[in-house]
Amino acid sequence: MGRRTKQSWKRNRAEWLTFLAFVSPNLVLFALFTYWPIVYSAYLSFMDWNLLTARGAFVELANYRVVFTDPQIRTVIGNTLIYACAVVCVAQALAFALALLLNRNVRGQVFFRTLAFAPHVTTTAAAALVWVLLLDPDLGPSSVLYNALGIHGPHFLASSKLALWAIVSIGVWKEVGFASIFFLAGLQTLPRDCYEAAELETDSGWKVFRHLTLPLMSPVVFFLSVSGFIAAIKAFDVVSVMTQGGPVYPASSTYVYHLYRLAFQEFRAGDASAFAVVFFVITVAITGLQFRLARKWVHYGD
Amino acid sequence: MKKILHYHADHSRVIACAILCVTCVQCSSPRSEDPSGPVAITYWRTLSGAAGNAQDKLVAQFNDSQQAVRVTAEFQGSYTDLGKKLITASAAHTGPDVTQLGTYEILQFVRSGVLVDLKPFLDGPDGIDTSDWPGTMREAGEVDGGVYWLPFNVAAPVLYINTDAFKTASIAAAPKTWTEFFADTRALTTKDSSGRVQRAGTALWTDVWPYLSAIWSEGGELTSKDYSRITLNDPVAVRVLSEFQGLVRDGAAIVPDTASGGHRAAFKNGRAAMILDSPASFTDIFAQSAGFTPAVAAYPTGAAGTILAPGGGGLAMLAVTPENKRAAAWSFIRFLLAPQQLAFFAKESGYAAFTEASRKAAGDTLKEARFAVVHEALPHLKGDFSINMSPAVRESFSEAIQKILVDLADVNTALDAANAKAQQRIQNEIAKNKK
Numbered sequence: 001m002g003r004r005t006k007q008s009w010k011r012n013r014a015e016w017l018t019f020l021a022f023v024s025p026n027l028v029l030f031a032l033f034t035y036w037p038i039v040y041s042a043y044l045s046f047m048d049w050n051l052l053t054a055r056g057a058f059v060e061l062a063n064y065r066v067v068f069t070d071p072q073i074r075t076v077i078g079n080t081l082i083y084a085c086a087v088v089c090v091a092q093a094l095a096f097a098l099a100l101l102l103n104r105n106v107r108g109q110v111f112f113r114t115l116a117f118a119p120h121v122t123t124t125a126a127a128a129l130v131w132v133l134l135l136d137p138d139l140g141p142s143s144v145l146y147n148a149l150g151i152h153g154p155h156f157l158a159s160s161k162l163a164l165w166a167i168v169s170i171g172v173w174k175e176v177g178f179a180s181i182f183f184l185a186g187l188q189t190l191p192r193d194c195y196e197a198a199e200l201e202t203d204s205g206w207k208v209f210r211h212l213t214l215p216l217m218s219p220v221v222f223f224l225s226v227s228g229f230i231a232a233i234k235a236f237d238v239v240s241v242m243t244q245g246g247p248v249y250p251a252s253s254t255y256v257y258h259l260y261r262l263a264f265q266e267f268r269a270g271d272a273s274a275f276a277v278v279f280f281v282i283t284v285a286i287t288g289l290q291f292r293l294a295r296k297w298v299h300y301g302d
Numbered sequence: 303m304k305k306i307l308h309y310h311a312d313h314s315r316v317i318a319c320a321i322l323c324v325t326c327v328q329c330s331s332p333r334s335e336d337p338s339g340p341v342a343i344t345y346w347r348t349l350s351g352a353a354g355n356a357q358d359k360l361v362a363q364f365n366d367s368q369q370a371v372r373v374t375a376e377f378q379g380s381y382t383d384l385g386k387k388l389i390t391a392s393a394a395h396t397g398p399d400v401t402q403l404g405t406y407e408i409l410q411f412v413r414s415g416v417l418v419d420l421k422p423f424l425d426g427p428d429g430i431d432t433s434d435w436p437g438t439m440r441e442a443g444e445v446d447g448g449v450y451w452l453p454f455n456v457a458a459p460v461l462y463i464n465t466d467a468f469k470t471a472s473i474a475a476a477p478k479t480w481t482e483f484f485a486d487t488r489a490l491t492t493k494d495s496s497g498r499v500q501r502a503g504t505a506l507w508t509d510v511w512p513y514l515s516a517i518w519s520e521g522g523e524l525t526s527k528d529y530s531r532i533t534l535n536d537p538v539a540v541r542v543l544s545e546f547q548g549l550v551r552d553g554a555a556i557v558p559d560t561a562s563g564g565h566r567a568a569f570k571n572g573r574a575a576m577i578l579d580s581p582a583s584f585t586d587i588f589a590q591s592a593g594f595t596p597a598v599a600a601y602p603t604g605a606a607g608t609i610l611a612p613g614g615g616g617l618a619m620l621a622v623t624p625e626n627k628r629a630a631a632w633s634f635i636r637f638l639l640a641p642q643q644l645a646f647f648a649k650e651s652g653y654a655a656f657t658e659a660s661r662k663a664a665g666d667t668l669k670e671a672r673f674a675v676v677h678e679a680l681p682h683l684k685g686d687f688s689i690n691m692s693p694a695v696r697e698s699f700s701e702a703i704q705k706i707l708v709d710l711a712d713v714n715t716a717l718d719a720a721n722a723k724a725q726q727r728i729q730n731e732i733a734k735n736k737k
Contacts (some may be wrong), residue, residue, distance in 0.1 A: 264386050
């Protein structure tokens with residue numbers, strides 16, 4: 001018995017070493033560029049540090065008090081939630097509709113699928129620059145429309161009330177194609193026999209969609225909700241290129257852009273780290289909530 | 303199977319060792335430098351286009367002029383990008399030896415020991431004669447008695463005008479005073495029959511810089527250099543910014559967003575008849591203005607005379623530069639600030655040959671109208687970057703200007719709030735600096 005355990009351990013050890021050899025390059029990179037920054041940010045959140053001196057001073061919870069008393073935090077969190085919710089909800093609704101269309105045996109399906117996915121693979125910074133031009137009411141293509149209508153179009157990016165919505169529209173545009181590909185993949189794996197049975201029960205396409213397609217697609221909706229929300233609340237590049245949080249800061253600033261500004265424009269690395277830790281906690285909490293709520297509406301074919 | 307596993311295990315050890323060795327070698331290999339060769343100096347610079355090329359030419363001239371020091375110039379993007387890279391480099395205790403530097407970072411960098419005090423070099427045997435520097439420009443980079451930043455690419459603000467628009471509006475000359483500027487802006491604005499603005503009198507931007515000169519020239523003051531007095535709500539500032547806001551309310555001024563090219567694009571496209579800007583934009587504006595003839599005029603003057611806020615950037619030496627390389631780094635700075643080189647840079651870039659000696663060295667080439675405007679403005683520069691240097695003051699005032707010009711907020715309320723915010727935050731900054 002003892003000998004067998006020893007042999008098994010020897011074999012396991014060899015397997016472990018092989019396993020470690022294969023995962024270690026990735027693990028090292030993750031540890032260096034993901035886990036260590038998280039830990040270090042948590043450490044910095046208790047320090048008063050301006051990024052320049054060798055060491056900061058330990059300030060206990062002072063930086064967290066700054067987070068919760070920051071006069072701009074409400075606007076920044078509000079903007080981030082508006083952006084994330086709008087991108088996730090609107091993009092998913094449009095993507096689902098697009099996927100349903102693409103799922104029919106239309107000619108040139110591959111072409112349309114590629115067309116739908118193209119925005120997602122376009123660099124956000126480049127896409128944002130193109131959108132800046134598209135939205136310009138004096139120079140962009142929209143100016144032709146405004147002139148034809150005899151109206152002076154809105155300057156989206158120069159208006160505190162509209163700038164955020166310009167950013168949201170780009171977020172939606174980029175997300176629709178990505179989500180539609182997942183929805184389409186999901187739709188194409190749905191069991192045919194269920195639909196054949198449903199056809200015997202009802203003629204209503206809406207009922208089939210509501211009571212069959214939607215529940216069967218709920219895992220895809222759930223996956224896209226979680227991954228899309230996490231990606232959306234991290235929005236930074238589109239804000240940086242298009243508005244820098246303005247035109248009157250923080251009219252269109254997101255949480256991540258705000259903490260970047262604190263760190264690199266105001267030299268408040270400690271405060272920015274506290275913002276980052278709070279952001280991490282919020283993200284984990286929202287994701288946890290999404291998983292908890294998922295038990296009520298996500299069906300895994302059971 | 304057992305053999306295969308052993309084989310894999312052996313291989314995995316070899317791979318792990320190899321990765322470790324490569325990593326160690328990468329980490330431990332120092333920047334090799336031949337002690338008998340020339341001293342290698344790294345220079346980080348900003349500015350693209352003509353001003354960037356001119357700097358590269360100056361570096362080549364320096365390298366050709368002597369054998370002892372070899373400078374390598376590295377472009378680091380915009381002032382903001384350069385600032386961020388310097389912060390990152392400083393955190394890692396690395397970076398260039400000499401850098402071009404805007405004004406935002408000076409104070410924080412000095413307080414954190416990132417910059418070298420240049421005063422011993424400046425006043426030493428191989429120093430620079432600053433007696434012909436205009437106004438208080440030598441004091442611009444002074445902090446606590448040391449000199450940490452020296453002006454290099456200096457800009458005096460100017461007024462760009464659309465000469466065709468002036469002719470159409472029957473205005474003979476560019477406005478000389480702020481009162482004339484506000485009146486001309488309204489007169490230059492054209493509207494169609496439905497009241498839509500066809501061309502605004504001016505396009506404004508929400509940076510602090512263009513308004514600072516107007517406030518100073520009208521007799522206002524926003525901060526003292528040591529921040530013991532902060533008056534962002536100075537009655538003169540309220541009056542001046544109310545005038546600018548009035549232009550926006552009347553449709554005589556527009557405030558375009560930066561991403562679309564901002565005020566500069568509006569002027570080049572003929573959507574605005576005047577802009578307040580830097581002479582560094584000479585090349586772009588004169589080459590790209592469409593359908594009209596642009597010209598440069600002097601910045602308007604005010605009740606207190608002409609007092610101008612300098613723009614542009616300067617030079618600094620970083621504390622990471624080893625002691626034995628600092629003389630070489632200084633020799634490069636001194637070269638860039640020599641009359642011949644400043645004259646060359648001015649001719650190539652549009653920035654000012656800001657010393658009397660460099661203007662003489664430039665000869666007739668700087669007598670062309672647009673260069674002359676800049677050089678006549680130089681004696682009026684006030685070397686005070688206190689608004690820029692403190693993030694508390696800078697961000698508070700900048701946000702107030704945005705609210706006033708974009709959201710058309712009440713000027714008094716916006717400036718009172720900015721002043722209160724700046725005063726509260728400056729106390730924190732002073733307390734941190736004392737620590």
